Amino acid sequence: MFAGPTGYISLASAAFYGVGLYTAAILNAQMAFPVVVILAGVFCFIVAVLVGMLTLRLRGVYFTIFTFGLVQLLFYAVAEVERIATGKRGRFVSTEGTETVYYAMFIVAVLVLVTAVLLRRSRYGLALQSIGEYEQAAEHSGVNVVRTKVVVFAVSSVFMGMAGAIVATRRAYIDPGIAFDLNVTFMPVLMAILGGMTNLIGPVIGAVVFAYLGEFLLTRLPDLYMLVFGAVMVLVILFFPQGLWGLLAQGWRKLRGGRRAPA
Amino acid sequence: MHLLEGEGVCKNFGGLAAVSEVDFYVDEGEIVGLIGPNGAGKTTLFNLISAALKPKPGKIIYKGRDITPLPAYKICRMGIARTFQTVKIFANVPVLRNVMVGSLFGTGKHMSSSEAQKKAQEALDFVGLASLKDTLAGDLTLAQQKRLELARALASDPELLLLDEIMAGLTPTEVAEAMEAITQIRSRGVTVIMIEHVMQAIMKISDRIIVLDYGKKIAEGTPAEMAANPKVIEVYLGEECDA
Numbered sequence: 237m238f239a240g241p242t243g244y245i246s247l248a249s250a251a252f253y254g255v256g257l258y259t260a261a262i263l264n265a266q267m268a269f270p271v272v273v274i275l276a277g278v279f280c281f282i283v284a285v286l287v288g289m290l291t292l293r294l295r296g297v298y299f300t301i302f303t304f305g306l307v308q309l310l311f312y313a314v315a316e317v318e319r320i321a322t323g324k325r326g327r328f329v330s331t332e333g334t335e336t337v338y339y340a341m342f343i344v345a346v347l348v349l350v351t352a353v354l355l356r357r358s359r360y361g362l363a364l365q366s367i368g369e370y371e372q373a374a375e376h377s378g379v380n381v382v383r384t385k386v387v388v389f390a391v392s393s394v395f396m397g398m399a400g401a402i403v404a405t406r407r408a409y410i411d412p413g414i415a416f417d418l419n420v421t422f423m424p425v426l427m428a429i430l431g432g433m434t435n436l437i438g439p440v441i442g443a444v445v446f447a448y449l450g451e452f453l454l455t456r457l458p459d460l461y462m463l464v465f466g467a468v469m470v471l472v473i474l475f476f477p478q479g480l481w482g483l484l485a486q487g488w489r490k491l492r493g494g495r496r497a498p499a
Numbered sequence: 500m501h502l503l504e505g506e507g508v509c510k511n512f513g514g515l516a517a518v519s520e521v522d523f524y525v526d527e528g529e530i531v532g533l534i535g536p537n538g539a540g541k542t543t544l545f546n547l548i549s550a551a552l553k554p555k556p557g558k559i560i561y562k563g564r565d566i567t568p569l570p571a572y573k574i575c576r577m578g579i580a581r582t583f584q585t586v587k588i589f590a591n592v593p594v595l596r597n598v599m600v601g602s603l604f605g606t607g608k609h610m611s612s613s614e615a616q617k618k619a620q621e622a623l624d625f626v627g628l629a630s631l632k633d634t635l636a637g638d639l640t641l642a643q644q645k646r647l648e649l650a651r652a653l654a655s656d657p658e659l660l661l662l663d664e665i666m667a668g669l670t671p672t673e674v675a676e677a678m679e680a681i682t683q684i685r686s687r688g689v690t691v692i693m694i695e696h697v698m699q700a701i702m703k704i705s706d707r708i709i710v711l712d713y714g715k716k717i718a719e720g721t722p723a724e725m726a727a728n729p730k731v732i733e734v735y736l737g738e739e740c741d742a
Contacts, residue, residue, distance in 0.1 A: 359603055366600045369589035378575040378605025378655055
């Protein structure tokens with residue numbers, strides 16, 4: 237939602253996911269499940285606004301590196317706070333039933349897509365697109381570049397936090413290593429690259445293929461899993477920079493007879 | 500009161516003084532030409548006015564208000580729009596949407612998207628790109644892209660328009676069209692500052708010309724005065740009389 241139009245890649249997913257996990261771990265025993273999930277989103281929004289105001293003045297790769305650092309920072313901060321406050325490494329989370337978790341996840345996923353579609357159609361969509369195309373020109377045409385980036389970054393992090401809070405209730409136990417896991421940070425980016433980042437369907441396709449491919453390789457080739465997976469990703473990036481959706485769209489254009497190869 | 504005023508405007512890049520202690524003013528309704536050899540600091544001065552860069556030291560005053568600390572998007576909303584020497588368009592976005600960025604965000608007023616679209620459409624009609632409104636901006640020719648930038652700037656309802664070499668690389672016919680367009684823009688009440696190397700054009704349509712050389716203002720006056728000024732002839736006209 238954020239990276240697609242702007243070209244800014246955030247590696248902070250795990251940070252917000254972790255914030256979500258911890259929100260659930262601390263509050264789920266005392267409060268109703270939906271309230272916890274919403275609170276997780278609110279916390280993430282606040283964190284993202286703070287982080288965004290500090291970092292979204294950075295351009296391009298510097299922003300990516302900072303968000304990556306943020307995950308590490310939160311990991312050590314939370315580990316240290318836990319050690320001092322509770323003297324333990326992890327926490328138990330009161331769990332919810334599988335069905336509740338499934339529906340909750342489903343609702344969040346639908347919310348993400350609906351928000352993304354609305355965003356894209358709104359004036360923010362055009363602002364984001366102009367930022368991605370030419371940040372300087374956008375700014376000189378009256379777009380409040382920093383605020384737009386912060387708001388959208390914050391909105392997208394809300395969903396990551398909600399997802400984290402929901403997953404926490406399945407895991408029953410979390411510690412900082414699980415919460416601020418760098419894999420969580422790379423997964424969504426890889427899924428999006430695999431599917432194609434230029435539109436909203438791409439990442440969804442990417443996620444589905446990614447999940448199936450992952451499970452398939454894990455069961456059939458447990459030893460070579462990571463190797464094959466890595467090779468697939470490299471091939472996709474090298475040969476289909478537009479992702480799977482880009483490939484499909486290209487094929488469709490060819491089928492319709494237009495033989496203009498997209499640049 | 501002048502519409503726009505610069506007081507002791509300086510900008511250094513490392514040890515190089517790109518613009519040094521330039522005082523200038525622009526009055527409402529004028530067309531002011533900004534000329535000088537390559538590297539004289541003309542574009543830097545535009546960047547300082549539009550807040551892409553901040554003068555240090557120096558002050559930019561617009562309608563009596565010190566606008567030096569404001570960010571670029573606010574400068575645009577206050578009524579100062581610009582084009583760029585190397586076109587900066589949104590290449591993968593259709594022409595109309597390019598211009599709508601200006602009308603939706605740049606006017607300083609809240610615009611509904613249908614109002615913004617109408618305004619963008621008018622700007623496209625004015626520059627003659629109405630028939631290409633659904634084309635991707637990146638597919639336009641350079642001359643068309645320059646017009647698109649002009650339309651985007653106009654869509655933000657400017658009172659002051661900064662045109663950075665809008666005629667560079669155009670054919671003589673296109674130059675004539677551009678001159679006609681600039682005169683029309685002025686007659687709508689928009690003040691224009693233009694950087695240009697196409698001498699006949701700038702001499703013909705400017706009310707007043709400011710000459711920069713090595714970051715300093717070396718002369719200022721009517722086109723006729725500038726053409727007769729020995730300093731100007733030495734640094735500029737003498738070298739490129741048939742530019």
